Every structure is written in structure tokens, then in C-alpha cells.
Amino acid sequence: MKPTERELPVFDVRAHDRAILTELQAAVARVMQSGWFILGPELERFEQAFADWLGGGHVVGVGSGTDALQLALTAIGAGTRDAVITAPNTAVPTVSAITAAGARPVFADVEPGSALIDPERIADAIAPNTRAIVPVHLYGRAASLDAIGEIARRHGLAVIEDAAQAHGARFRDRPVGTWGELGCFSFYPSKNLGAYGDGGAVWTADANLARRLKQLRNYGQSDRYRHETVGINSRLDEIQAAVLAAKLPHLGAWNVRRQQLARIYRERLQGLPLELPAEPSAPDAHVYHLFVVRVHRRDRVRAALEARGIATQIHYPVPVHLQPAYRHLGHAEGDFPQAEAWCRETLSLPFSPVMSENDVLRVADALAAALATGDS
Ligand SMILES: Cc1ncc(COP(=O)(O)O)c(C=O)c1O
Numbered sequence: 436m437k438p439t440e441r442e443l444p445v446f447d448v449r450a451h452d453r454a455i456l457t458e459l460q461a462a463v464a465r466v467m468q469s470g471w472f473i474l475g476p477e478l479e480r481f482e483q484a485f486a487d488w489l490g491g492g493h494v495v496g497v498g499s500g501t502d503a504l505q506l507a508l509t510a511i512g513a514g515t516r517d518a519v520i521t522a523p524n525t526a527v528p529t530v531s532a533i534t535a536a537g538a539r540p541v542f543a544d545v546e547p548g549s550a551l552i553d554p555e556r557i558a559d560a561i562a563p564n565t566r567a568i569v570p571v572h573l574y575g576r577a578a579s580l581d582a583i584g585e586i587a588r589r590h591g592l593a594v595i596e597d598a599a600q601a602h603g604a605r606f607r608d609r610p611v612g613t614w615g616e617l618g619c620f621s622f623y624p625s626k627n628l629g630a631y632g633d634g635g636a637v638w639t640a641d642a643n644l645a646r647r648l649k650q651l652r653n654y655g656q657s658d659r660y661r662h663e664t665v666g667i668n669s670r671l672d673e674i675q676a677a678v679l680a681a682k683l684p685h686l687g688a689w690n691v692r693r694q695q696l697a698r699i700y701r702e703r704l705q706g707l708p709l710e711l712p713a714e715p716s717a718p719d720a721h722v723y724h725l726f727v728v729r730v731h732r733r734d735r736v737r738a739a740l741e742a743r744g745i746a747t748q749i750h751y752p753v754p755v756h757l758q759p760a761y762r763h764l765g766h767a768e769g770d771f772p773q774a775e776a777w778c779r780e781t782l783s784l785p786f787s788p789v790m791s792e793n794d795v796l797r798v799a800d801a802l803a804a805a806l807a808t809g810d811s
Pocket residue numbers: 499500501502525526528529571597599600620621622623633634635
């Protein structure tokens with residue numbers, strides 16, 4: 436690292452919000468002064484604004500992306516006798532939500548070129564007890580929602596999208612999260628739309644499902660002290676809702692900036708011995724929650740970047756079917772070879788809409804040097 440250069444993190448939350456800090460402070464102060472912290476007007480305003488941003492339907496704010504998935508599964512009645520299909524290279528919470536809903540996770544391998552769930556492998560994984568498919572729009576790119584929807588229709592299954600990493604990504608003419616019966620979002624601080632703590636939401640076109648979700652997130656309560664169903668406590672609080680409502684008008688521009696920076700990475704890294712993220716053609720839109728490349732001997736490349744003050748991350752190093760917590764599912768190495776290969780080679784470079792073009796070029800050039808000098 437040159438003396439004039441600073442350490443580059445993968446994502447810097449404080450830098451991300453710096454330009455709108457006063458708006459965010461005002462939003463938080465408004466809630467503090469109101470004295471209303473749970474299930475109030477800020478949440479209603481954000482739910483409506485996010486539903487409008489997604490093109491209509493209903494949004495129900497919940498405590499996290501994990502809870503969004505769990506409650507979505509519970510809302511459609513998925514439970515102990517059911518199997519739910521998802522990808523093995525997802526964030527573990529996709530799978531822990533299926534387990535928390537009482538259902539059994541079943542994995543379908545991913546496409547070699549995209550790291551996204553492979554519709555053909557979904558078709559192979561369907562059994563009489565399959566209830567739902569949870570496609571994950573990993574890294575900000577839409578899974579093949581047309582093929583997945585077709586399989587779901589043919590077999591009478593629900594599609595519950597995990598759009599935790601893909602706010603604003605589009606498949607054909609619609610945003611992801613609005614293709615299935617239910618779409619689940621996370622507002623974890625580093626997401627494309629991030630809160631100042633945990634947060635999540637479920638989208639649905641169905642008013643009855645939205646009503647059911649509102650009960651489920653609030654101890655199953657339909658009216659005060661009347662409990663129609665067994666629920667949990669998982670509510671997007673007023674402070675988080677106010678922060679998210681203040682950030683939402685900026686999300687479109689942030690996503691466009693991510694796409695511009697991704698283009699710079701792509702141009703600079705073209706021709707190197709690595710795999711770049713596949714760019715879908717319009718009208719599909721990748722929102723680059725992460726900029727992920729695939730490289731051989733990944734750990735040596737990481738170390739070379741680290742030595743130049745450039746942090747990287749791995750999303751994710753171990754596929755869920757090989758995690759100790761899921762040993763009971765009975766899988767072994769080799770069961771999902773494409774997902775396993777991604778986990779061995781995936782590398783997330785520094786990326787955020789407030790990075791400068793020079794920062795992107797610095798990372799790209801350091802990566803090129805690492806690949807050229809035999810560091811890899
Ligand atoms: C793909 C995916 N699904 C689910 C989740 C869970 O979201 P949360 O951390 O808000 O519970 C995350 C985020 O961590 C995620 O990246």
C-alpha cells in the first residue's frame with residue numbers, strides 16, 4: 436500500500452450515509468420526540484412507500500430478513516410435514532428461516548455461470564411433500580423467475596423470493612420480490628437499503644396474506660388481546676422505519692451508481708484469468724449488492740490484496756449443506772458440486788455506491804497485479 440493510500444473496506448456504512456446524515460438524524464429525532472416506537476405511523480408510511488416503490492401490492496415490515504422468510508412460510512401454511520427447496524450457497528439465514536418455520540430444507544444446485552438456483556435442479560428436487568421454492572437473488576441478480584414460476588405452477592408450489600440482497604433488481608418488467616406469492620427483504624445495515632439495526636419486510640399482492648402476516652408478526656394478535664393464531668414478536672420498529680423511509684428516495688440513484696461502478700470493474704478486469712459476474716441484458720437489472728468475482732487459488736489472491744490495504748470478503752465460504760448445524764440433513768461433499776465450486780472460488784471486492792472511480796481502479800489494478808505476479 437502506498438503511503439498516500441487508505442485502507443479500503445468491503446463496505447463502509449458511515450461513508451454510505453454521509454451525504455444524507457442530517458435527513459437521517461431528523462428522522463430519528465422525530466421518532467424520539469413522538470414517543471411512539473412500535474407499530475406506529477412511521478411504519479405505516481414506510482410500508483406504503485416501499486409498496487409503491489415496488490409497483491403496488493402490500494408490504495409488511497418485520498424484525499429482520501430471516502423473520503420475513505419464516506413468517507412468509509408460516510403465512511402460506513408451510514410447516515412440519517413440508518419440504519422447501521432453496522440454494523445451498525445462500526446465506527445461512529435463508530435455511531434457518533425454513534427450519535424455524537418447521538419445514539425441511541431441500542437443496543437444489545446452482546447454475547455454474549451465475550451462482551443462482553438452477554430451475555432444472557429444482558425440478559429434480561421436487562417430492563410429494565414439497566410445498567414451496569425459495570429462490571435467492573444472490574449478490575443482487577434475479578434468479579430465473581419465469582422458469583421457476585412455471586415449475587411452481589405445474590406442481591402447485593408457492594414461490595417465496597429471498598430478495599434480501601436485491602432491492603430494485605428486475606427480472607423482465609418487474610422488480611424481484613414481486614414475482615412470487617411473497618417476496619422477502621432484509622434491511623441489515625449493509626444491504627442496498629439498510630436500516631440502523633435489524634429490519635425486514637414481506638411483499639405480497641394478496642391482502643389476506645398481508646393481514647395474516649400483520650397478525651403473525653405481532654404475537655398472532657388480530658385485535659387487542661385477541662389472538663387468532665400463534666405468532667411471534669417481529670416488528671420493524673419506528674426508528675428503523677423512519678430511517679428506511681428517509682433512505683428509500685435515494686435507493687434508485689444508489690443502484691444506478693452501483694451499476695456504473697460495476698461497469699468500471701468489468702472493463703478494467705476484462706481478459707484477466709477470473710470470472711466476472713454475468714451482466715443480464717435489459718430489461719433485467721442486476722443491482723450489485725456485492726461485486727463478486729470467481730478466482731482460482733482465491734485465498735492467495737485475498738492475501739495479496741490484503742497486503743495492499745484492500746479488504747475482501749467471501750460470500751459464502753461453506754455451503755449450507757456442509758455446515759455442522761445442517762449435518763442432520765445427511766449431505767456430504769460432492770452433493771451440490773456447482774455450489775461447492777462457487778464457495779471455493781468466490782471473492783467479494785470492495786463495493787458501495789459511494790466508492791470513487793479511483794478506488795475501483797485501484798482494486799482492479801491490485802487484483803490484476805496479484806493474478807499476474809504469481810501471487811495467485
Ligand atoms: C440471501 C439472504 N437471505 C436472508 C438474509 C437474512 O436477513 P437478516 O440478516 O436481515 O435476517 C440475508 C442477510 O443477511 C441474506 O443475505
